[in-house]
Amino acid sequence: MNIYVLLKRTFDTEEKITLANGKINEDGAEFIINPYDEYAVEEAIQVRDAQGGEVTVVTVGNEFAEKQLRTALAMGADKAVLINIEEDVAYGDQFTTAKIISKYLKDKDPDLIIAGNVAIDGGSGQVGPRVAELLGIPYITTITQLKIAGTNVSVTRDVEGDAEIIETSLPLLVTAQQGLNEPRYPSLPGIMKARKKPFEELELDDLELEEDDVAAKTKTIEIYLPPKKEAGKVLSGDMSEQVKELVQLLRSEAKVI
Amino acid sequence: MARKVLVLGEVRDGSLRNVSFEAIGAANLAADGGEVVGVLVGENIQTLGNEFIQYGADRVITVEDEKLAQYTSDGYAQAVLAVIAAENPEGIIFGHTALGKDLAPRIAGKLNSGLISDVTSIEEAGGNLVFTRPIYSGKAFEKKIVTDGVIFATIRPNNIEPLAKDESRTGDVSSLRVEIKDLRAIIKDVVRKATEGVDLSEAKVVIAGGRGVKSEEGFKPLKELAQVLGGAVGASRGACDADYCDYSLQIGQTGKVVTPDLYIACGISGAIQHLAGMSNSKVIVAINKDPEANIFKIADYGIVGDLFEVVPLLIEECKKLKLNV
Numbered sequence: 408m409n410i411y412v413l414l415k416r417t418f419d420t421e422e423k424i425t426l427a428n429g430k431i432n433e434d435g436a437e438f439i440i441n442p443y444d445e446y447a448v449e450e451a452i453q454v455r456d457a458q459g460g461e462v463t464v465v466t467v468g469n470e471f472a473e474k475q476l477r478t479a480l481a482m483g484a485d486k487a488v489l490i491n492i493e494e495d496v497a498y499g500d501q502f503t504t505a506k507i508i509s510k511y512l513k514d515k516d517p518d519l520i521i522a523g524n525v526a527i528d529g530g531s532g533q534v535g536p537r538v539a540e541l542l543g544i545p546y547i548t549t550i551t552q553l554k555i556a557g558t559n560v561s562v563t564r565d566v567e568g569d570a571e572i573i574e575t576s577l578p579l580l581v582t583a584q585q586g587l588n589e590p591r592y593p594s595l596p597g598i599m600k601a602r603k604k605p606f607e608e609l610e611l612d613d614l615e616l617e618e619d620d621v622a623a624k625t626k627t628i629e630i631y632l633p634p635k636k637e638a639g640k641v642l643s644g645d646m647s648e649q650v651k652e653l654v655q656l657l658r659s660e661a662k663v664i
Numbered sequence: 665m666a667r668k669v670l671v672l673g674e675v676r677d678g679s680l681r682n683v684s685f686e687a688i689g690a691a692n693l694a695a696d697g698g699e700v701v702g703v704l705v706g707e708n709i710q711t712l713g714n715e716f717i718q719y720g721a722d723r724v725i726t727v728e729d730e731k732l733a734q735y736t737s738d739g740y741a742q743a744v745l746a747v748i749a750a751e752n753p754e755g756i757i758f759g760h761t762a763l764g765k766d767l768a769p770r771i772a773g774k775l776n777s778g779l780i781s782d783v784t785s786i787e788e789a790g791g792n793l794v795f796t797r798p799i800y801s802g803k804a805f806e807k808k809i810v811t812d813g814v815i816f817a818t819i820r821p822n823n824i825e826p827l828a829k830d831e832s833r834t835g836d837v838s839s840l841r842v843e844i845k846d847l848r849a850i851i852k853d854v855v856r857k858a859t860e861g862v863d864l865s866e867a868k869v870v871i872a873g874g875r876g877v878k879s880e881e882g883f884k885p886l887k888e889l890a891q892v893l894g895g896a897v898g899a900s901r902g903a904c905d906a907d908y909c910d911y912s913l914q915i916g917q918t919g920k921v922v923t924p925d926l927y928i929a930c931g932i933s934g935a936i937q938h939l940a941g942m943s944n945s946k947v948i949v950a951i952n953k954d955p956e957a958n959i960f961k962i963a964d965y966g967i968v969g970d971l972f973e974v975v976p977l978l979i980e981e982c983k984k985l986k987l988n989v
């Protein structure tokens with residue numbers, strides 16, 4: 408089975424976020440594999456181990472993403488592809504990313520593509536379904552279970568807490584929701600092996616794309632941090648008095664009850 | 665600049681969801697005096713057209729087919745793309761719900777258009793329609809514009825005001841015949857989890873419990889408080905993982921995103937993945953026995969104490985309030 412994982416290098420949003428020159432300050436920030444893409448890598452490895460085949464992890468980004476791709480290789484993926492657009496694209500959006508990924512995948516005959524359901528930084532959840540549409544294959548988002556028998560696939564999909572059991576077939580794109588699996592940590596031998604696994608780096612040229620073909624359709628005109636919340640009012644005193652005060656505040660100050 | 669804007673209505677259990685009325689409100693801003701066209705997809709939905717108009721749509725187009733009785737991206741994409749082809753709109757608005765998140769990127773992919781997801785406000789500024797949306801798990805916001813092609817956005821429930829319902833409004837409700845071809849993915853079964861009472865993502869008051877609630881039994885007082893305040897019960901991942909409640913109650917990055925007027929967090933520590941789902945709430949109350957808990961950093965009001973002592977007292981006080989009005 409020919410399995411592809413779409414992996415995004417993301418800012419670790421558990422870290423403190425500051426701005427520099429109107430942009431998110433990345434100096435000294437921690438970058439990670441988008442957590443939902445870790446589920447995707449894990450699932451891909453499990454499917455390969457059960458069905459045979461190969462797992463290729465694909466990232467659109469810059470040279471720094473090599474680190475996250477190597478981690479995926481250390482977890483057990485077979486190959487990594489970095490589509491480095493640093494030099495070619497000054498500004499991209501989800502259209503850009505999806506167009507590049509689908510162009511790359513077009514002649515690869517993927518049987519299964521696994522993405523994350525959402526990136527914790529950009530947060531749009533667009534890239535997976537866009538790629539499927541551009542490739543003309545079906546997709547199922549936010550899955551919590553994947554069962555494959557031949558080309559038949561049974562998927563459990565999380566829909567605002569309800570579970571849909573869906574039957575479909577390969578080729579297919581799915582997006583991973585929390586609950587799909589428990590991602591493994593890379594083992595020491597895994598990390599050693601990862602250094603020698605195939606790592607391909609491509610540019611737009613290699614995909615026969617021009618900058619204009621992938622020009623963004625949207626533009627960010629401002630980034631800002633929410634106004635710093637004033638420290639909330641922590642009440643004190645006798646508990647029943649505190650509760651009385653709280654209800655009064657909710658009623659007359661906040662006017663929400 | 666006057667624009668024609670399409671709004672996809674979302675039907676649940678036979679009625680339009682609140683977010684669909686908010687989407688009309690959003691479309692009204694985007695249309696800037698142009699026409700707002702409601703789109704309803706499903707089976708036996710003709711009767712909902714008038715309500716959509718009373719909430720501000722100028723006219724409504726319905727697409728009905730037995731294959732559309734349940735949402736599937738294949739079925740809905742065919743229906744919505746047919747309406748788009750017939751109407752050629754300059755703007756499209758969906759709710760940022762499970763359905764909108766699943767369908768909108770596909771439609772945008774097909775149209776080769778941009779898409780601004782999870783929008784919390786819309787304004788006209790400097791000749792542009794400017795969309796604001798949270799990024800970095802809600803720790804920052806960005807303002808975006810569309811630079812090329814159709815203006816397409818999904819809106820986060822409970823953030824954009826719907827227009828007032830006007831029962832005297834009338835408009836045309838017409839149906840478009842679309843031949844729905846084979847669906848490549850078939851829904852075999854839907855396991856409905858506890859979604860009785862108020863819809864969590866649209867509730868004005870949310871009482872949420874975390875691992876501090878300690879058991880399924882422990883959720884009882886929270887449910888009672890929710891009932892007294894006409895709200896819904898939610899939960900952290902911690903509470904769901906511990907089996908104190910169903911995953912359908914989970915709030916956060918993986919679960920539902922809520923923006924109620926009042927959010928009361930009981931025994932929730934305030935992890936970033938939880939905050940991503942609720943930090944936009946208008947007023948946040950934290951009840952936690954640990955004064956250092958992160959949740960206090962974003963709370964407007966806090967009580968340091970045992971939730972099993974505080975919540976019953978709150979129920980008492982709120983009941984008194986109801987008696988006095």
Ligand SMILES: Cc1cc2nc3c(=O)[nH]c(=O)nc-3n(C[C@H](O)[C@H](O)[C@H](O)COP(=O)(O)OP(=O)(O)OC[C@H]3O[C@@H](n4cnc5c(N)ncnc54)[C@H](O)[C@@H]3O)c2cc1C
Binds near residue numbers: 444521533535627
């Ligand atoms: C040159 C360049 C400049 C950019 N400049 C900006 C900017 O100024 N402002 C801004 O907001 N964004 C910018 N971006 C980022 C871009 O707009 C989005 O972050 C990106 O398209 C993914 O969107 P998302 O974060 O919403 O991911 P989602 O759509 O939420 O991601 C869902 C899933 O799609 C897959 N995926 C997403 N992105 C990638 C990727 N890059 N490679 C592989 N798989 C992926 C992953 O599986 C992920 O879990 C830029 C991107 C590029 C390439």
Ligand SMILES: Cc1cc2nc3c(=O)[nH]c(=O)nc-3n(C[C@H](O)[C@H](O)[C@H](O)COP(=O)(O)OP(=O)(O)OC[C@H]3O[C@@H](n4cnc5c(N)ncnc54)[C@H](O)[C@@H]3O)c2cc1C
Binds near residue numbers: 875876914933936972
């Ligand atoms: C990829 C990913 C996605 C995630 N998505 C989500 C998500 O969508 N939603 C989510 O919530 N989490 C999510 N998480 C998990 C998140 O990181 C936290 O683990 C989780 O939110 C913790 O839940 P909690 O606050 O209930 O538990 P804890 O962190 O254990 O906090 C319990 C709190 O209860 C307090 N407490 C205990 N007893 C009492 C008492 N008697 N009275 C008052 N207070 C008491 C304690 O002081 C403590 O602060 C995600 C994690 C990952 C990695």
